[in-house]
Amino acid sequence: MSQPELSIVIPFLNEEQVLPLLRERLEKIRNWPATWELLFVSDGSTDGSTEFIEAWAQQDASVKLVVLARNFGHQNAVSAGLCYASGSCVGIMDADLQDEPEVLLEMYHLLLSEKVDVVYGIRSNRRETKGKRLLYLLFYRLYFFLADSPVQMDSGDFCVMSRRAVQLLLSLPEKLRFVRGLRAWLGLPERSFPISRPARAAGNSQYSLRKLTKLAFSGLTSFSTRPLRLGLVFGSFLCLGAVGAALIYVGIALFTDVHVTAPGFSTLLIVLLFSNGLIFLYLGILGEYLGQMFMEVKARPSFIVERTMNVEESAKIDEPD
Secondary structure (H helix, E strand, O other): OOOOOEEEEEEEOOOOOOHHHHHHHHHHOOOOOOOEEEEEEEOOOOOOHHHHHHHHHHHOOOEEEEEEOOOOOHHHHHHHHHHHOOOOEEEEOOOOOOOOHHHHHHHHHHHHHHOOOEEEEEEEEEOOOHHHHHHHHHHHHHHHHHOOOOOOOOEEEEEEEEHHHHHHHHHOOOOOOOHHHHHHHHOOOEEEEEEEEOOOOOOOOOOOHHHHHHHHHHHHHHHOOHHHHHHHHHHHHHHHHHHHHHHHHHHHHHHOOOOOOOOOHHHHHHHHHHHHHHHHHHHHHHHHHHHHHHHHHHOOOOOOEEEEEOOOHHHOOOOOO
């Protein structure tokens, strides 16, 4: 079988309501000049999503399916799709139509015309709840400030990559994958593409607040050691403040007639609570890094594939050891 010019990796989790709409949108642009394959990754779906793709794949050999044994998380599902993608270029998009397939094709043409390795979407606006928009805003600003190799502000996994970029990405040994961070870390020639991110076409988001928080911590601890230095900074300020206060107290006691009384109980309590709060905050940061190290040293695979459909095993790139 000849190599397709573009593989489109589409991870999904319980998207039964939106997949028929996605198929309709993809079928409308099916007659464009380049050859493609649609590589769907079922990340532990428990509704009829997997069965819908299986029925579609029986009718169309260019529709391929990778079924994971359970829910391994969006980032690992993307990595599984990249391992099985065989195209000269590879696109990544969500199944909920917030990443529009027509826009992905524009990004693909830009990648070819600019001769770069990565074209990624930059979200100019989000049609989501105010709470989610605020969380995304805070995360990207904090990540951009702390990360040693920050991703572009307001970018995501929605992108098109060259075969070279995909192979380099898969060669990285991390088990806890943060795809957009790894993509930026490669430092390959890239271009941004402004996009307007619409609301979900149907159904409810499978990304809960807990999952978003977990992804944020994973991204920050995987690409920055600066949080570890916060303890040193805060501790230094507290120590200097304590030494300064002690010197002032001793100076007043030795060289003046002023009678210095001890601070009130409430003041002392506030200082103790604040300093202990900083200690526990820093212990929490250390715990996040230790947790990351614990998961990495176990070297378990990032995902387990239960079965595939219309996929040639010879096309699979092995997951990094």
